[in-house]
Amino acid sequence: MKFPGKRKSKHYFPVSARDPLLVASPVASESIESYIVGIDQILVDIEAQVDDELLERYKLSRGQSLVVDDDRAEALYEELKANDLISHQFAGGTIGNTLHNYSVLADDSSILLGVMSSNIRIGSYAYRYLCNTSSRTNLNYLQAVDGPIGRCFTLIGDNGERTFAISPGDMNQLRPESIPESVIAGASALVITSYLVRCKPGEPMPQAAMQAVNWAHKYQVPVVLTLGTKFVIADDPQWWRDFLREHVSVVAMNEEEAQTLTGLGDPLAAADKVLDWVDLVLCTAGPSGLYMAGYTEETYKRQTRHPLLPGVIPEFNRYEFSRAMLREHCQNPLRVYSHIAPYMGGPEKIMNTNGAGDGALSALLHDITANSYHRINVPNSSKHQRPCLTYSSLAQVCKYANRVSYQVLNQHSPRLTRGLPEREDSLEEAYWER
Numbered sequence: 194m195k196f197p198g199k200r201k202s203k204h205y206f207p208v209s210a211r212d213p214l215l216v217a218s219p220v221a222s223e224s225i226e227s228y229i230v231g232i233d234q235i236l237v238d239i240e241a242q243v244d245d246e247l248l249e250r251y252k253l254s255r256g257q258s259l260v261v262d263d264d265r266a267e268a269l270y271e272e273l274k275a276n277d278l279i280s281h282q283f284a285g286g287t288i289g290n291t292l293h294n295y296s297v298l299a300d301d302s303s304i305l306l307g308v309m310s311s312n313i314r315i316g317s318y319a320y321r322y323l324c325n326t327s328s329r330t331n332l333n334y335l336q337a338v339d340g341p342i343g344r345c346f347t348l349i350g351d352n353g354e355r356t357f358a359i360s361p362g363d364m365n366q367l368r369p370e371s372i373p374e375s376v377i378a379g380a381s382a383l384v385i386t387s388y389l390v391r392c393k394p395g396e397p398m399p400q401a402a403m404q405a406v407n408w409a410h411k412y413q414v415p416v417v418l419t420l421g422t423k424f425v426i427a428d429d430p431q432w433w434r435d436f437l438r439e440h441v442s443v444v445a446m447n448e449e450e451a452q453t454l455t456g457l458g459d460p461l462a463a464a465d466k467v468l469d470w471v472d473l474v475l476c477t478a479g480p481s482g483l484y485m486a487g488y489t490e491e492t493y494k495r496q497t498r499h500p501l502l503p504g505v506i507p508e509f510n511r512y513e514f515s516r517a518m519l520r521e522h523c524q525n526p527l528r529v530y531s532h533i534a535p536y537m538g539g540p541e542k543i544m545n546t547n548g549a550g551d552g553a554l555s556a557l558l559h560d561i562t563a564n565s566y567h568r569i570n571v572p573n574s575s576k577h578q579r580p581c582l583t584y585s586s587l588a589q590v591c592k593y594a595n596r597v598s599y600q601v602l603n604q605h606s607p608r609l610t611r612g613l614p615e616r617e618d619s620l621e622e623a624y625w626e627r
């Protein structure tokens with residue numbers, strides 16, 4: 194576990210030096226592992242630059258993810274190939290990306306559950322998927338299927354915005370009995386996506402996901418849900434609100450998904466509403482940066498040293514230096530909020546926005562898992578006198594998440610090829626010597 198321990202105040206990265214408490218601890222050398230587990234529809238992204246006319250012709254909705262039938266997928270693939278439009282083919286899937294990025298950032302293990310073709314030819318999509326996934330992401334629990342994994346046509350418009358057309362293959366054939374109870378029981382978090390319910394009638398994926406969620410409840414493992422696309426939420430917003438209330442601790446979404454879920458267009462107001470149902474919210478808002486909302490114990494709140502921000506909740510960031518807690522662990526729960534504008538105002542040229550939200554979530558998961566790692570290995574640390582969900586304050590997690598998103602915007606693939614730089618080029622040399 195790379196550790197988000199000692200950090201410089203202007204930025205955030207996990208430093209290689211361990212927490213001093215951990216180094217002093219006799220258990221440090223044989224420390225107990227922490228990991229996250231996630232379920233995904235196993236997909237390869239096929240990226241192509243297209244114009245709006247093509248999206249209209251294939252009846253795709255800009256910025257969204259839609260499932261297409263085999264005929265439409267084949268016609269689209271042939272057209273992209275014939276016109277030499279395919280630029281990259283990467284492993285994808287929102288949870289696969291998140292776990293991969295978590296493993297790269299934390300330099301630690303994650304476990305991915307889903308399907309994989311049993312017969313893999315060199316160069317096939319399944320082969321590419323395996324080649325493009327971090328060796329720290331454990332793929333040993335994938336369930337074998339006879340058919341292909343899914344394909345996600347990732348169609349990039351002139352402004353860098355991405356539209357997805359999904360050709361599912363066998364990606365939804367994950368069965369409940371393929372979810373290993375002991376793997377869920379030992380995890381710091383279970384990560385799922387709302388895409389998992391988007392299946393044909395009779396496909397087992399939704400039951401497999403519910404099996405994992407039930408085990409997570411049994412072992413008090415926090416369930417983290419990322420909302421995927423507003424279309425899935427729009428099918429039945431009330432069902433999702435009930436699902437959040439009953440099953441979810443942490444939700445990650447963008448402002449469109451937030452609006453569909455809550456009816457509120459302002460991301461801060463929507464994040465605040467979602468706190469009625471869950472414990473912690475990450476809401477990304479594209480060029481407006483990102484928001485976090487959570488709970489802390491009233492007596493443990495910490496006042497920010499940043500300027501107070503205006504918003505639908507005036508001075509909403511007043512206690513953003515507080516660490517997030519589960520609401521049930523607070524005697525007097527206080528709602529705390531934070532916001533951060535895009536790192537460095539955003540990249541000069543955005544390669545594409547694909548996976549920027551997944552990147553932000555992987556940073557949050559790193560912070561949550563670092564907290565369980567530290568709690569397990571240094572239980573008497575002052576950091577654990579109260580049961581917190583995150584290792585860091587909301588403000589610090591925002592910085593980290595934002596920095597990771599920036600890294601993703603600067604590259605084509607939604608998956609990081611390496612961790613964040615240990616020293617930011619943007620900060621003057623003297624800063625590091627302080």
Ligand SMILES: Nc1ncnc2c1ncn2[C@@H]1O[C@H](COP(=O)(O)OP(=O)(O)OP(=O)(O)O)[C@@H](O)[C@H]1O
Nearest residue numbers: 447477478479480482483535539548549550551598
């Ligand atoms: N146009 C932009 N300019 C500057 N920063 C941006 C821009 N778009 C995204 N970002 C950064 O990336 C973060 C996540 O972006 P966004 O809200 O687009 O995620 P998303 O829609 O969930 O993405 P995905 O579903 O592809 O993972 C933002 O919080 C912001 O920090």
Ligand SMILES: O=c1[nH]cnc2c1ncn2[C@@H]1O[C@H](CO)[C@@H](O)[C@H]1O
Nearest residue numbers: 234258285286287345357388548607
């Ligand atoms: O239906 C889906 N299921 C799972 N992942 C999806 C789906 N549609 C798009 N993505 C994935 O979302 C990532 C960016 O956030 C992309 O890499 C894409 O593969």
